[in-house]
Amino acid sequence: MNLSPAKIAIDQALQETSLSLTPQEEPRLLKLVARNLQPDTNHITAATFIKLLCIIRRKEWAKRLNRQIQQENKPWIQSEDIAWAVSFVHEPEPSEDALQSALQQALHTRLRQNGKSPIDCFQTLYTDLIDSGKPIIGTKALRLMAQDVAIAFGLESNDTEQFIEEIVYQEQKQQQKDQEIQQTARDRKRDEIKKQKEWESSLVSFKEIPPLLHCSHKEVLRWIAENKIPVAQKIKKHGKEIWRFDPKEIKALRSQISNWRDGTPAKDKKNAYINLGDLNIKNKVIASVAAMDRYAGHFVTARSLKRRITIVTGPTNSGKSYTALKTMAESESGIALAPLRLLAHEFKEALSERNIAASLKTGEERQLIPNSRFLAATVEMCPMDNPVDVALIDEAQMLTDPDRGAAWTAAIMGVPARHVYVLGSPECIPIVKNIARLCDDPWEEISLQRKSALQTASSPIGINRLQAGDALIAFSRREVLDLRAILMQKGHSVAVIYGALSPEVRRAEAKRFNDGQADILIATDAIGMGLNLSIKRIIFSTIYKFDGTSRRMLTSQEVKQIGGRAGRYGKHETGTVGLLAGAGDPDFIRRQLEAPPEEQKDLRPLVQPDSAIVQLIANEINSDSLFGVLTRLKRAVLRSDDPNYRLAPMEETFAIASALEGVQGLELRDRWTYSVCPVDDRDNGIQRLIRWAADHASGKTIAAPSTGKLPSPSNASRQELERAEKRHKRLVAWRWLSLRFPDIYPDLEAAEKTTRELNDWIESVLRQQRRKNEL
Template sequence: MKNSWQEDLKILLNCDLKTLYPLARSMNRKLEFYVGPTNSGKTYNAMKKLKEANSGLYLAPLRLLALEGYEDLKESNIEASLVTGEEQQLNEDAAHICSTIEMIDFDLEVDVAVIDEVQMLEDDDRGWAWVNAIIGVPAKRVIMTGSVNALDAVKKIAQYLDEELEIVKHKRKNELKILDKWTSLDKLEDGTALIAFSRAEVLKLKQKLQKKYTVSVIYGNLSPEVRRDEARRFREKKSQILIATDAISMGLNLPIKTILFTNDTKFDGVSKRKITVNEIVQIAGRAGRFGLFEAGYLGATRRDILNYIEEEFQSPIRTIKPPFKVKINNSQLESLSMHLKTKSLGKVLNFFALNMKFNGPFEAANLSSMLEASRIVDSKDGLTLEEKYLLAQAPITTKSTIILQAYNSYIASVVKKRPNHYKPSITLPQKAITQKDLLLVEDEVKKISLYLWLSYKLPNLFPDHDKAYILRNSFNSFIEKSLKGTLISDDSFVEKRFESRFRKEKNDRTKTKEYNKDVENRDKKANGFRKRSRKTF
């Protein structure tokens, strides 16, 4: 009996990924890789093929790009549906779907599927979604778009699948030049984008530069709607300068003439490190939009940063190497749970990462976000393993108190099977004065996104989809309005409040001295009057 159990577990722990997608395997698929740098027209050409197809699927890395693809199809008079984790606009007459890559339907057969930004298969937390899409999307023609560093990876996966692969190379349509000298913040041209690597740095630069320039900002904590509005302002020349993190490195088509790096280090979630040639190339490629500029320019706001950027930019791009990460699926989760005799999600995930073996260039991986969430859901009584797994995939960040409190509240609703009606954690002020005021509203929008995600997964327990959607629009409008105005840093606000209090106390002391002096003068006058009165009488 023991040997049988061990044999079953051994079979379970060896997986051939391609067998998990029978519909894709039943089709005579052709793989194509449109490879090239940013501004080479590869995505444009892929979308052109999608529009020509009788049925199609566009798989985007971001909700913002899925929306742009959806609108592009509609502008071309092609019926389309939009499917993301928190938004679904379904059209019964549509044969084309635009979706975020995690929302792919592996049972929906189409003529053409476009998998955008395929180099993302290297991403620690989301790379599994690209691996699954390449292997399992049921399309006769699978068009991948991406940068040259993903070329070897795509070849290896195609070889594993034993499917035909055509490589279509694209060249940048105009030149990208490195500036000879560093650029002062006092001498910025219209159409310049400054690159920082944190929300705090972006807002600090905004505070400094908005005295001289009109400014748009883009950073990861902003919702897609606000990012889009900020991009629109810059595109319509309502702002002269764009200040952004590397959030602009994917997808957003912006009229940037010059990219200037304000820093050459970033915190990657683990440590602070120098940015890599791959990151520099991806960001720099946004400069010199074809059709608007004859060339794009790359520079920095300090001499030492420019020297590093120039040296790194000239070095070879780092190729994505196998193994490629694979996430546990529902079937594996249930089987391992039974064999391990545990309902602990964390234990199953860790066992999967340490013991699972795959045919081909793949490895089992744990997602840091899921591990963090698993610690929370495993601490709650009354959840099934399936419910834990679902909740652990929700879009949360443990750095935000607002989101953590909401997450715990939502888990309680799942345990008690009691509907959770959406309630805002904050009341909108008339305007954001400090960066912290703005951050609270940004976190509230993320909380709404979490609720919307759950409303699609568990609609009976999270019924206020429409209310949450309307509230999100209201909060986004507030953020957009705040970003157009003046925001002071939290430290500056404390300093100004202290200075204001100091001035008030100083004024109070001055007034007290003046009052005491008046009293003293009045007393002197009264004493003089009394003396004169005594002499008179």
């Protein structure tokens, strides 16, 4: 039997080194040796053989170290620490001590990069672990982690022990504080629920009102219609609507009866709007205004204007924004509202190109230009007080979004503009018309057509047939990065866009793609709104997505919104939308693109309270509990079958409000501010927010989250990239709070500098075009 040169070389090396191979190692080693043999030779040196054998065995060494870490409960030791450690081992049969020594060297090197001091390093490391769902459990593990940090920074023995004891003491103190907050929250929630039930049991039916007011049933009906008698609760029972009233409020109205009967004209119901800034408002009008079943009346300035609404609809690439911006640029003042901070920046730049200096206002950013009468902002930041000539509200199909739809309702109803342009896909038309009806605003409709042709690919597109100008669509961060690794291995330069990236990084990646530095873009549906991208073909890698609840097929609106990004006007005459080979039914994309607009089943706009409404309800129920206010709102204020409005789900707001019940010393309006802070509970966002709020209540200042010393982008692993993205989220929440509580969250400028550095690092990592195993 003829042996291959590689086999001969291995047999000779084994004799020279007295080493042995397992059956699993030999096939892999043959391939490595074959690649390293000089032409027409069948021999390698012992040193080269040992080096190649170590490469083969590193995977098994990593498994051994990983098992030991799990047994010892040391989650702060990361997979990249292990990978780095085994790369330093050059002995083919290392002892356990040698492997442990290499691991300690790798770990301590990373820890020194994780902070400027031992305490800074520990806090960053500890926060990263909690945010990744790997909390330190038990004092023993806490001591071991603190000891590793102390050793990494070279603390002396006495200093190490003092450092460990201080860490343990502070953590035990924090845990005790957390438990006290949680217990207080449980107690207060129980009391508020009890109060709610007692109030509900005290309510009386309609037939009991005439005796209480010494009047007739007919008079009661008329006064209810005139908003003089508040209905405390409306419920459906056996198909009938039942009204219930608070007897205390009813008895307090007795002194008004004679005035009502004197013929004092009732306010016109349509224009009976109340200034909610007056917190001395009488309880009797709470049910009709603060209670939100007259929600349009909350926006006093808008209701005082003679507004008209223009609904501009059309597919992506039809010029909707251009139409509205042109009119705004010709006016004396205007507001441009966008769904994303990135798009608000684009509106500001678009106005600047028309020689209009516009201010910028987003949740975490302010760029105010003195005397400017134009503003670009995110929808949630819509100003409701100062009238302007023209307003633009983009992506109105977001009205039906459970999480953010209420912000679009408030913006369309409340923007104080004489001419309101509402832009969106055709699906938004019925609900926008309904909002116009509720506001008693006249409306008109403009329908635009796509400026460049859009076609579907005739057949599925194989991954080897991707071309420059293609955008591959996935629906999770993991899928995006997996596809990135595959395409880079095939020699493509790749840009990526997904939701966890900041607007600045998304824009930088878009620029790389548009400039040709990256020939292929891989993105989630984060590209569906905004970002001017020079895409020739959109290719879906899947026809399914997880929407937070279940894995489902893409809707026609999603396919149109994303697919419409293909064929940017002025760059490509035709855009193509296709499906990656093996991703599903080839005709699915064509059917969804050709489908008529999806019919909305419920045209009632979503609404939610603001701080003024929250305060009014609190006054009404005589409570300083945010949880109590929101419970009353949900159970009694706006019934589920209200004919005009739907209460937004507000699950996260309820969760934060519930947890905040345990924080003593914060005013109601401050607790409301915390409850709407943008956090992600998947990254421990609510618990961190409650800790910040507790420090706020104690009068402590809260330092901006640290990023530690970031490793070289060229060596960054996928895990390090994810940690950086989570750190960015923490900074976003901190900066958002800093704009609202500058004395408690000081030095915003330093936090913005840290954010820029973190964004630059993330973009540098994504710009790396060589393939790493971790990526």
